[in-house]
Amino acid sequence: MNYNTKSRREVLALFEGGDVTLTTDEITKRLDGVPVSTLYRRLAALCDEGLLLRFRADDGSYVYRAAHKGGCDCAFHLKCRECGCVEHMECEHGKELLDHIGAHHGFSLDNAKTVLYGRCAACSRKAAK
Amino acid sequence: MNYNTKSRREVLALFEGGDVTLTTDEITKRLDGVPVSTLYRRLAALCDEGLLLRFRADDGSYVYRAAHKGGCDCAFHLKCRECGCVEHMECEHGKELLDHIGAHHGFSLDNAKTVLYGRCAACSRKAAK
DNA sequence: TTGCGTGCAAAGGTTTTGCATGGCA
DNA sequence: TGCCATGCAAAACCTTTGCACGCAA
Numbered sequence: 001m002n003y004n005t006k007s008r009r010e011v012l013a014l015f016e017g018g019d020v021t022l023t024t025d026e027i028t029k030r031l032d033g034v035p036v037s038t039l040y041r042r043l044a045a046l047c048d049e050g051l052l053l054r055f056r057a058d059d060g061s062y063v064y065r066a067a068h069k070g071g072c073d074c075a076f077h078l079k080c081r082e083c084g085c086v087e088h089m090e091c092e093h094g095k096e097l098l099d100h101i102g103a104h105h106g107f108s109l110d111n112a113k114t115v116l117y118g119r120c121a122a123c124s125r126k127a128a129k
Numbered sequence: 130m131n132y133n134t135k136s137r138r139e140v141l142a143l144f145e146g147g148d149v150t151l152t153t154d155e156i157t158k159r160l161d162g163v164p165v166s167t168l169y170r171r172l173a174a175l176c177d178e179g180l181l182l183r184f185r186a187d188d189g190s191y192v193y194r195a196a197h198k199g200g201c202d203c204a205f206h207l208k209c210r211e212c213g214c215v216e217h218m219e220c221e222h223g224k225e226l227l228d229h230i231g232a233h234h235g236f237s238l239d240n241a242k243t244v245l246y247g248r249c250a251a252c253s254r255k256a257a258k
Numbered sequence: 259t260t261g262c263g264t265g266c267a268a269a270g271g272t273t274t275t276g277c278a279t280g281g282c283a
Numbered sequence: 284t285g286c287c288a289t290g291c292a293a294a295a296c297c298t299t300t301g302c303a304c305g306c307a308a
Binding site for chain 2: 110
């Protein structure tokens with residue numbers, strides 16, 4: 001399974017080199033000519049393989065992100081609701097909270113699925129003007 | 130605007146008394162007979178008024194929750210991906226992290242929109258068996 | 259050759275909208 | 284009475300699926 005086909009290569013190429021986060025809409029536009037059914041099937045397969053992660057966007061559509069090899073080490077991901085950027089929060093405070101949530105609240109967090117929403121520093125500055 | 134109509138009263142009644150979280154599907158079933166278009170319009174209006182909060186569920190549909198008067202004081206909400214329960218995490222650790230995120234990462238969190246996903250204590254125990 | 263992948267079109271589920279009518283204030 | 288709310292049906296939207304054909308291994 002998982003033949004090395006053209007569409008597979010094209011989809012993966014979009015996510016190369018960095019913390020790319022793409023909506024289904026962006027993917028279909030960049031891969032103009034590829035039928036959506038193929039895209040959905042390929043994206044789903046890549047998620048199954050663990051190469052991509054899939055989230056629900058606020059508008060109900062999907063958003064995909066490349067899974068970091070070996071798993072992302074970040075405690076949390078901070079997504080700006082204005083510019084859409086995603087910050088990876090890799091600091092001790094965050095990791096402590098993860099431990100605390102597990103130890104004191106009995107809750108094991110799925111941090112591949114967890115995104116904190118808010119407004120990033122840049123957009124806060126813009127809004128303050 | 131916002132007349133005190135039958136459907137408005139019925140929708141609000143569902144959210145009375147506690148931390149209720151309802152999917153659109155549950156709402157339409159409990160209010161059998163009310164057309165979905167009315168429900169969607171009323172739910173949207175109640176969100177605009179600030180009485181309800183609206184989130185995307187994993188299946189792409191909406192989930193509604195009563196907005197606490199004066200805003201929910203919890204640092205975070207922990208949602209179990211198995212049983213669907215939502216825990217309000219009101220502890221100093223969480224609040225410290227909120228402050229830290231603001232102070233050190235320049236990120237102002239919108240905690241009405243932020244939900245941490247994982248597995249609650251009860252479901253973890255069940256899974257361990 | 260075998261079996262997954264592709265393309266097209268049709269179906270599925272949830273949410274939104276148009277329009278005429280009904281009901282609150 | 285004026286204006287918002289309601290009901291019904293149709294549309295919009297994103298995603299999934301069926302089926303015959305194509306292509307990688």
